Amino acid sequence: MFEKFFEWYEKRHDYARDWMAKTGGDVVGCFCSYAPEEIIYAAGLLPVRMLGSHEPQDVTEPHIFGMFCPFCRDVLAQGLKGRYDYMKGIMIAQSCLHIRQSFTSWKKHVPIDYAYYLYMPNKVQTEHARPYLKSEFEKFRKSLEEWRGKEITDQALRESAELHNENRRLLHAVYELRKGPNPAITGLEAMVMVASSFFVDKKDHNAELNRILPQLKDRQLGRETGARLMIVGSEDDDTDFVRMVESVGATIVVDEHCTGTRYFWNLTQYQNGDILQDLANRYIDRPPCPTKDWEERQRFPHILQLAKDYKADGVILIQQKFCDPHECDIPPLKEYLNANGFPTLFLEFDVTVPLGPMRIRVEAFLEMVGEEELF
Numbered sequence: 001m002f003e004k005f006f007e008w009y010e011k012r013h014d015y016a017r018d019w020m021a022k023t024g025g026d027v028v029g030c031f032c033s034y035a036p037e038e039i040i041y042a043a044g045l046l047p048v049r050m051l052g053s054h055e056p057q058d059v060t061e062p063h064i065f066g067m068f069c070p071f072c073r074d075v076l077a078q079g080l081k082g083r084y085d086y087m088k089g090i091m092i093a094q095s096c097l098h099i100r101q102s103f104t105s106w107k108k109h110v111p112i113d114y115a116y117y118l119y120m121p122n123k124v125q126t127e128h129a130r131p132y133l134k135s136e137f138e139k140f141r142k143s144l145e146e147w148r149g150k151e152i153t154d155q156a157l158r159e160s161a162e163l164h165n166e167n168r169r170l171l172h173a174v175y176e177l178r179k180g181p182n183p184a185i186t187g188l189e190a191m192v193m194v195a196s197s198f199f200v201d202k203k204d205h206n207a208e209l210n211r212i213l214p215q216l217k218d219r220q221l222g223r224e225t226g227a228r229l230m231i232v233g234s235e236d237d238d239t240d241f242v243r244m245v246e247s248v249g250a251t252i253v254v255d256e257h258c259t260g261t262r263y264f265w266n267l268t269q270y271q272n273g274d275i276l277q278d279l280a281n282r283y284i285d286r287p288p289c290p291t292k293d294w295e296e297r298q299r300f301p302h303i304l305q306l307a308k309d310y311k312a313d314g315v316i317l318i319q320q321k322f323c324d325p326h327e328c329d330i331p332p333l334k335e336y337l338n339a340n341g342f343p344t345l346f347l348e349f350d351v352t353v354p355l356g357p358m359r360i361r362v363e364a365f366l367e368m369v370g371e372e373e374l375f
Helices: 003-010 012-022 037-042 071-082 096-109 129-149 154-176 189-197 202-216 237-244 275-285 299-309 324-339 355-373
Strands: 027-030 048-050 089-093 114-118 227-233 250-256 312-318 344-349
Touching: 003 012, 003 189, 003 202, 012 027, 012 048, 027 037, 037 048, 037 129, 037 154, 037 237, 071 250, 089 096, 096 114, 114 129, 129 275, 154 189, 154 202, 154 275, 189 202, 189 237, 227 299, 227 324, 227 355, 237 250, 237 355, 250 299, 299 324, 312 324, 312 355, 324 344
Parallel strands: 027 048, 027 089, 089 114, 227 250, 227 312, 312 344
Antiparallel strands: none
16 A cells, blocks of 8 residues: 555655656655745755765765764765755755755755755744745755746746645645544554655655545454554654564554654644745744754743653653664653653664664563553
8 A cells, every 4th residue: 555655765766767757857865854835845956855865885084074973974975875866956944963964965966956045044933034034945945946047926836835835735734644543554664655755756655645544444454453553853854764663563553753743743834924934934843853942941831741642651752873863852752752651762873783682672672661551
């Protein structure tokens, strides 16, 4: 049932090239989920978020610090190796220092026609963030218009916003089917479903979601659900890890990271007739990553509510090695979740670390969770 999503995920580069041949459009690579895809798509371009290959890289040392997170180094390696050579442009909305360095090195060392740095505010908890981000979106819009030689109309922006909203609604509808005692999909299927939406035209992705939704409502997985787990933390599309976790007596029923719910959770609300302001409000209001979750930590109650709504038995806190924002966030988050009755397991990710030791720790965590449920 999920074969098309797995095909898109595994053959993302083939899809992009086919899309270009079919539409005559170009592809713009995005370094972060804060990139305003709606504006890119309204310009007739396909926004594609760059992800790594989960393979040890050997080409980035001259261009990025070895102490930067493995994900950012892996993403840069894909550019240096020519895996994204079909891209005509790249852009980033400011988030963390490490991914910004990937963008800067890519801009300097990978042939492209267009590069744009969008000054997304890190302090979103201020009244000034909304008009400021709208002004940055306006600059980005004009920059794309100058590059493409074509006006991006408000109507095109509204149509793009609604197309992206529809994708988010459909993803929500699938996630709702994970709340019950026998989830209709596995965590692996959910991960690939969401991650594939980074590379695929939302029209195609929506069509596939609409195709499978009626079938999912009566679907039986034919496997024990086991412990219901939640994943929280750094970027994660490590399918081998999720497959391993779900092979040892668990099902991942929900997540909170930027390649999962944080990407699609909130919709663009049409409030005042100003589509750019509406889009800016959406990105300001989305569940924040730790770089934007201050002074008040607003994501903690959101994470707790997700754990409750999806009836999680435990939470796996994941951190890409050297990911400073999450490294500072995880200790208080662990304490917060433990205090609210959710046991946690912390795992540090690195593409060079084998899954064997992680499997042992996950199995021990599941034993602990099972023992707690007996009392």
